[in-house]
Amino acid sequence: MCPTRSSPARSPPPTWRNDVSDLQALARDLDAADPLRAHLAAFVEAPGVTAYLDGNSLGRPLRALPERLADFVQNDWGTRLIRSWDEQWMELPIELGDRIGRIALGAVAGQTVVADSTTVLLYKLMRAAVAARPERTEIVIEEGNFPTDRFVTEGVAAERGLTLRWISPDPIIGVQIADVEAAVTEQTALVVLSHVDYRSGALADMKAITDAAHAAGALILWDLCHSVGVIPTELDACGVDLAVGCTYKYLNGGPGSPAFAYVNARHHGVLRQPIQGWMGAGDVFAMGDAYAPASGIRQFISGTPPVLGMLAMQGMLDLIEAATIEAVREKSKTLTDLVVRAFDEELAPRGVRLLSSRDAAARGGHVTIGHPDFAEVTKSLWADGVIPDFRFPDGIRLGLSPLSTSHAEALSGVLAVRDALG
Structure with a gap:
């Protein structure tokens, strides 16, 4: 990772002990000491x-969301x-982009914008980046990157007649x-990587990797889908x-x-x-005969902004700002540490792999774990009200959103996996 804003001191974890009741006591202790525990009540509980x-x-979703939506319908829209x-x-x-940039991305104002889907924005930025390096013929991407990233990259490469160079890491x-460093060459126009691997959760060294891409004269595009809102990120500093x-x-904006x-x-005025939308x-309202782009980040908007789709995330940004992204990250570590320890004691003896x-x-x-029976186990867990997600071919991801997840809840999920395995 690159430099981050100062993080609060992390207290040493309690001593780990080999007994389920001791793990449960530990989870209770961690929750009692959790400085973010008051935020748990801010979220809707699913029956x-x-x-x-x-x-x-x-x-x-946040409990306050229905009131926010009602106010929007009655006043902002209805009145x-x-x-x-x-x-x-x-x-x-742009205002919401600036908030995300300030609270979670380490980005000064005027560089972040909310618009479109991840897929569309990936296309826009990839296409703009390779067009800005017309003398270069390659794009570098990791072969296990999220399908959208790979599919869009393949499409852009086909459009521009570029060669893909694939990274195959552990x-x-x-x-x-x-x-x-082994993949980039003097012909690399763009490197496309995920900050956090969607499968294993592996966290990339953003600063060092960005420097490596730049040393080869390439641009770099980071996918932040699995890090924004849970890991302090310093885009400007990196x-x-x-x-x-x-x-x-982790920004809880709702489906879509x-x-x-x-x-x-x-890169403003260059990319x-x-x-090219109005x-x-x-x-915007000149209704001109030809497209003349805005000078700043607004240029990267195309069509009418999805205003309704921007409502839910605003409440979550309020919570993250109050809690601080650094404190969110510290709780993320204690949650995942607890899950890994519970894996060692309860799942590893049952043939489960830590991924x-x-x-x-x-x-x-x-945290991702693997077992040949996990496709069926996931169905059983869902039926019993325990909701992880399954990733082909045999992985279960235990996704722990720090502001809405307690240590006791995380541990109960691991124990439910154990019980489902029999």
Whole structure:
């Protein structure tokens, strides 16, 4: 990782003991000492769900959301009507992007915008990046990256007649500096990587890898979908060129909530995005004969912003700002540490494999475990109100969203996996 804002001192964990009741006592102790425990009550509880361990795929809604939605319908939309575009909605994508940048990304204002889906924003930034390096012929990407990243990269490469160079790292430790240094050449236009591996949770060294890409003269694009809102990230300090992330995981924006794009200010006026829509024009209401792009981050907006889709995440940003992203990260470590220890004591003896790093500093907010029976086990768990998610071919991801997940809930999920295995 790159430099982060100062993190609170982390208290040493209590002594680990080989007994389920001792693990449960430990979870209670961790929850009692948790400085973020008051935030647990801010989230909707799902009837019949005893352990929700999929916050890395879809965050829980906040209890305050229905009131926020009702106020929007009654006032912003119902009363102000189209006037709200002039009064607030036109600037919302940039204002909300600036909030995400300040609270979670280490990005100064004017570089982050909320718009479109992750897939569309990946395309925009990839296409703009390779167009800015017309003399170069390659894109570097990790072969196990999330399918969307790979599919979009393949499409851009096909459009531009570029060659793909694939990195094949150890899936548990993820992409290392040496992997990137071995892959990039003087022909590399763009490197595309995920900050946190969606399978193992492996956390990449953003600063060192960005430097390695730049040393070869390439641009780099980071996928932040599994790190934004759970890991302090310093895009500006790391010298990152481009980044994209979703808002429905640790930012709790709800299903289909829009993604965000980060474009470092040094590339404004240089990169030109390929989907030229009226909302990215320099004068939106000029209705001109030809497209003239806006000068800053607004250029990367294409169509009408999804205002309704931006509502839910605003409450979560309030919580993260109050808690601080550094404190969220510290709880993420204690949660995943507890799960790894419980794995050792309760699951490893049953033939379950650990598919994530044992080092909390080297993993993100989820822990992945593997077993040949996990496809059926997941169905059983869901039926019993324990909700992890299954990843082909035989992995279960235990996604632990720190503001909405207690240590006791995380431990109960591990014990439920044990019981389902028999």
